[in-house]
Amino acid sequence: MESDWPTAMGRIVARSRELIGSRGPESIAFYTSGQLFLEEYYTLAVLARAGIGAPHLDGNTRLCTATAAEALKESFGSDGQPGSYEDIDLADAIALFGHNIAETQAVQWMRILDRLDGPEQPRLLCVDPRLTPVARRATVHLAPRLGTNVALLNALLHEVIRRGWTDPGFIARHTVGFEALRRQVAPCTARWAAGICDLPAAAIEEATELIGSADRLLSTVLQGFYQANQATAAAVQVNNLHLIRGMLGRPGAGVLQMNGQPTAENSRECGADGDLPGFRNWQNEEHVADLARVWNVEPSAITHDGPPTHAMEIFRLAEEGTVRMLWISATNPAVSLPELSRIRSVLTQEALFTIVQDLFLTETAQFADVVLPTATWGEKTGTFTNADRTVHLSERAVDPPGEARPDLDIFLGYAARMGFEDKDGGPLVHWNGPEEAFEAWKRCSAGRPCDYTGLSYEKLRGPSGLQWPCTERAPDRTDRLYVDGVDWAHPDLCETYGKDLVTGEPLGEEWYRAVNPDGKALIRAAPYVPPKERPDEERLTTGRTLYHFHTRTKTGRAPELVEAAPEVWVEIAAADAARLGLAEGDLVEVTTRCGSLQGRLRTGTVRPGVLFVPFHYGYWDTPGGNAPTSGTPGRAANELIATLWDPVSKQPQLKTAAAALTLVERVGGPDTGPRPNVRGAVSPSKRSGR
Structure with a gap:
């Protein structure tokens, strides 16, 4: 049923107060996005952490960038991207590890293509089990067996060290841990890795030569590593390659x-x-006290007696009844999380009060008690920061349609209705619009790695974005971090004291101070650990297509994009198709221990033994249709994925699952099973709450 804003917000506030009073702040959880503006994230963090005192706050960034953050923290003591997009223009070698940049960051791929087609062509290494557009242009393409990334990286490190392609001066001045790494990778020869990764040893040696002989090496890492077995350990080994080669802090490196x-x-x-704002360390009492001073609250008001609650744990707590209110903003977990039948069962619990704040009635919104219609990026004002720390200002171009409101206005309205106060009785959230929120964030960022104090809306109205830190000392921007060594790894400053790269167990302040008293970069070694499911089975991996973004909340409503990629498909190697007697276009079913999926077959673009399925597609009626009934094959890839995560970053392992493939119908043959509905896009004319 439709409602109005006062009624909808009144219901949310009433339930919030009732739960806080009866069950405490731990009964409320927030699950947000990687698509809001900075001002909205910061406001949400303040009201959740200091207003409610909720320990449960995470985003769908747990699915996409949690490992990036953790790998940077493990190597450099703090989050913060060392490199710059400008390095693409300057590197003489570019290595892409599990990063299909052609279909995930198409603009950056165009930048690489300009280099590849120009006068000074960089050599390109692609590590990907599929023959992607990147792999087709690569100097060296390695397609390792799924789940073996750490074995491959340890062999690359072994070969770099063996062949003397290290920078001993840089290692001595700026790092700790090199000898432990040397010992760890000593037996990890190219021949050893070849057997584990199912790759020619000569190809591994060729990749080593590309990496080891480069004068300016740029490496990128994404979901092929982040959502796979030993995610953080693998990403950290990429950092290690740069640390032992001294490839940091200068143009192109x-x-x-x-x-x-x-x-x-x-x-x-x-x-x-889930972490504390400003890359503060939740285990460091002075960091907590500093944040409390910024917010003018007592340190005890900021829950920090344990690690942040990650997304999969939030849903487990909702499943067991500890979390009774779940506020989901700008994300669609009913399609994006693993083991979707379980996620649906959580969202349908009578005891769970669910709020969905989004542009459209997504699959997740179908389960909500309250749906709040929001403005999209061109309908509101705020700042956003790219992966290379470049801050941009996006100003409203048009008004939101219907009754839709900016996410910031929704959070501000909730904070005001809840009456959150600081310790002096003033409003905790004391800003009224995006520019005031930005100024509040600047105060929170002051003196931290991500220092914004030299930025302003007026300054950001210039010709392009500016990279943080931007301060009095660096008023224009900071192109690259770690030009003169690591800045934030000292035990008093660091964002984390580290975790065991195999178990994920926190190592603690005492360990950190002992191994890194001077605050250098940490070279963290890790052994290869096989994936939980047998490596000799056929394996399912998931990924993206150029034509859609995430769960198609927006792209599924663009007729041109729907026409380009209307339905889910299954890719296998041509050799596997011949072995199984299958042909391009056959309707096949993929089955794992979690569920099944049907799609038309494509062949020839993936290594033998691997099944690839794009993860964008939701239920049969697209988008936002009814969930598949029990026993009915779905079209969402994550119907097939078990609830497993990296022990360090807690990022779900969406890339490696044992699977079986069966024929449903021959191409052009009679129907023998359900087929996806591809009637086109749904274009609601009004976004309304209910």
């Missing part, structure tokens, strides 16, 4: 631990990903 969403960096900076 850097690391880009990439984001999968446009404002995931802001989520991390502002603490909407």
